Amino acid sequence: MKKPIAISDSANFYVSAERIFDPTLKNVPVIVLSNNDGCAVARSDEAKALGIKMGEPLHLIRDKVAAHGIRVFSSNYTLYGDISKRIVEVYEDFTPNVEIYSIDECFLDFTGFKDRTAHARALRSEVLKRIGVPVRVGIASSKTLAKCANDVAKKNPIFAGVLDMMDETLADLILPMVPVGDIWGVGRQTQKKLHGVGIYTAADLRGMPLRQARTVGTVVLERTVLELQGEPCLSFDEVEPQRKGMAVTRSAGTPMTDFDTLFQAITAHATRAAEKLRRHGLVAGTLTVFYHTNRHRQDRPQYSGSRSTRLMPMSSDTFDLVNAARRCAQAAWPKGKVGSFGFTKAGVLLDDLVRFEDRPRTLFDVARPKSAALMSALDRVNDRFGKKTMVLASERMKRPWQLRADHRSPRYTTRLSDLPVVR
Amino acid sequence: MPVHRVERPVVANGFQMRLVTMPVSAGFPSPAGDDLEDEIDPMAWVVRHPASTFWWRVEGDCLWDVGIRDGDIIAVDRAGKKRLGRAVLAVVEGAVTAKILRKRGDQYYLAPANSNEQFPDIELTEDSEIWGVIAGVVRRYDLA
Numbered sequence: 001m002k003k004p005i006a007i008s009d010s011a012n013f014y015v016s017a018e019r020i021f022d023p024t025l026k027n028v029p030v031i032v033l034s035n036n037d038g039c040a041v042a043r044s045d046e047a048k049a050l051g052i053k054m055g056e057p058l059h060l061i062r063d064k065v066a067a068h069g070i071r072v073f074s075s076n077y078t079l080y081g082d083i084s085k086r087i088v089e090v091y092e093d094f095t096p097n098v099e100i101y102s103i104d105e106c107f108l109d110f111t112g113f114k115d116r117t118a119h120a121r122a123l124r125s126e127v128l129k130r131i132g133v134p135v136r137v138g139i140a141s142s143k144t145l146a147k148c149a150n151d152v153a154k155k156n157p158i159f160a161g162v163l164d165m166m167d168e169t170l171a172d173l174i175l176p177m178v179p180v181g182d183i184w185g186v187g188r189q190t191q192k193k194l195h196g197v198g199i200y201t202a203a204d205l206r207g208m209p210l211r212q213a214r215t216v217g218t219v220v221l222e223r224t225v226l227e228l229q230g231e232p233c234l235s236f237d238e239v240e241p242q243r244k245g246m247a248v249t250r251s252a253g254t255p256m257t258d259f260d261t262l263f264q265a266i267t268a269h270a271t272r273a274a275e276k277l278r279r280h281g282l283v284a285g286t287l288t289v290f291y292h293t294n295r296h297r298q299d300r301p302q303y304s305g306s307r308s309t310r311l312m313p314m315s316s317d318t319f320d321l322v323n324a325a326r327r328c329a330q331a332a333w334p335k336g337k338v339g340s341f342g343f344t345k346a347g348v349l350l351d352d353l354v355r356f357e358d359r360p361r362t363l364f365d366v367a368r369p370k371s372a373a374l375m376s377a378l379d380r381v382n383d384r385f386g387k388k389t390m391v392l393a394s395e396r397m398k399r400p401w402q403l404r405a406d407h408r409s410p411r412y413t414t415r416l417s418d419l420p421v422v423r
Numbered sequence: 424m425p426v427h428r429v430e431r432p433v434v435a436n437g438f439q440m441r442l443v444t445m446p447v448s449a450g451f452p453s454p455a456g457d458d459l460e461d462e463i464d465p466m467a468w469v470v471r472h473p474a475s476t477f478w479w480r481v482e483g484d485c486l487w488d489v490g491i492r493d494g495d496i497i498a499v500d501r502a503g504k505k506r507l508g509r510a511v512l513a514v515v516e517g518a519v520t521a522k523i524l525r526k527r528g529d530q531y532y533l534a535p536a537n538s539n540e541q542f543p544d545i546e547l548t549e550d551s552e553i554w555g556v557i558a559g560v561v562r563r564y565d566l567a
Contacts, residue, residue, distance in 0.1 A: 020477075021477075023514040023517050023518070023519060023552075024517045026517070086473075086474040086475070087474075089473070089474035090474055090475075129475075129501060129502065130472070130474060130475035130501050130502045131474070131475065131501065132501065132554075412477070413477060413478070416496075419478050419479055419480040419496065420477075420479050420480070420519070421479065421480045421481075421482050422479045422480070422481055422482070422497075422512055422519050422520065422521045423482045423483050423518075423519075423520065423521075
């Protein structure tokens with residue numbers, strides 16, 4: 001007996017989230033920009049119809065934006081995260097088993113529900129009613145097939161947002177119409193290779209001999225073929241592997257030219273990384289700092305610097321990480337023509353992460369009994385009174401390097417000062 | 424029966440449960456044990472459905488008679504039942520408004536609740552939408 005897996009997601013999720021609180025966005029073209037207001041990462045159907053492409057840089061579409069009155073938003077991840085969390089809460093009323101795949105996609109275990117289509121319709125209308133975001137549901141016996149069903153449901157209004165492909169005759173009908181490049185896990189390169197051997201549709205790929213699949217595109221493609229045959233290879237609730245490394249990097253709103261400004265940004269990133277470590281109960285063994293100029297501005301002097309250092313002993317202490325980051329940043333700082341470089345990106349990478357309990361002890365461990373208490377006090381203050389209530393002085397209070405987000409909507413759901421207003 | 428020390432907060436339905444800090448003796452039950460109660464949480468009393476409740480700030484006094492004033496913060500529940508006589512948030516011609524849902528004959532309309540000032544009734548058309556039902560109101564007064 002095959003287990004039904006559903007995937008529910010929202011088309012243009014960021015746009016839908018913006019529309020909850022601003023009814024003037026209904027039926028008009030809307031785009032949401034990536035971090036630092038670079039390019040379009042979400043487009044309403046109306047914006048798609050105007051030919052705005054995914055990932056198109058804002059500066060290339062300014063004319064279109066002005067001519068058609070396209071509404072432009074910076075990404076408001078605080079809002080999207082809150083809405084996403086609320087949607088998951090609704091899903092939890094419909095299945096005991098929810099696996100969050102991304103901010104707008106969840107796999108749902110639909111085992112045991114008799115009329116799956118009716119169940120999915122009910123879920124869809126509840127999310128729309130309670131949160132105000134339209135979602136589509138695809139159901140099948142493997143994750144890849146469910147993704148495919150979800151895609152089809154999204155593109156064809158006849159399905160009214162729900163497609164159950166557990167029925168094999170229905171799958172036989174639909175798969176020949178799905179281009180192989182639309183299948184989850186089939187990238188552009190693989191698609192090219194598949195076309196080369198005469199495989200154009202999802203149905204073709206489903207019928208591909210496994211051995212051939214492995215030679216054309218490694219085990220990953222072989223697994224995709226099995227998944228298309230309804231043989232689940234990606235289990236439900238696949239355990240997240242233990243984190244080996246983490247990164248905190250940001251682009252700067254205005255280029256940073258002096259060391260102090262750059263180091264403010266790096267302090268902030270190292271601070272954030274230390275907080276993340278402590279939240280996961282980890283310590284890091286290696287820290288890397290990097291920064292570079294804007295590579296797309298070849299007319300400007302280019303420089304990129306990066307240094308790594310061991311953390312001895314391994315640590316999650318903000319002061320340790322910031323000190324290590326300072327040494328790295330200084331070591332990588334360009335000699336000579338100082339001030340002529342405009343750094344637009346800086347980041348801190350941590351590697352060699354282990355759980356605090358498993359950290360190796362060194363002979364020369366300095367006993368710092370107060371460090372843990374200080375860090376937990378710091379975290380508690382920032383949890384309670386808001387992020388960045390207490391920061392290291394080297395981060396400063398003014399943050400000229402901070403991201404550009406000129407068109408961000410209010411944090412409607414998470415800030416008292418940003419609540420939507422009804423008159 | 425073995426007794427285990429509870430070292431982390433107990434979570435039920437997403438809420439942290441308060442633990443009784445008093446040690447439990449196996450002998451005579453403490454006469455005070457029955458009097459321990461949860462901390463008062465008026466927000467939980469107002470917010471019946473956390474996922475579907477959103478907070479809005481009110482500007483204007485068109486719902487004065489039902490106790491909603493300029494500057495108040497209201498909880499709006501999208502899962503609330505849209506019954507006649509209830510205060511609702513509605514989207515009319517692209518604007519959001521807070522009014523009382525009423526019906527005259529076959530026609531639904533949005534009515535103000537303020538006997539001191541004149542606000543017009545608004546007819547609900549096919550394009551209007553009830554955004555949610557007002558679940559409660561929070562107000563604070565100056566202390567200084």
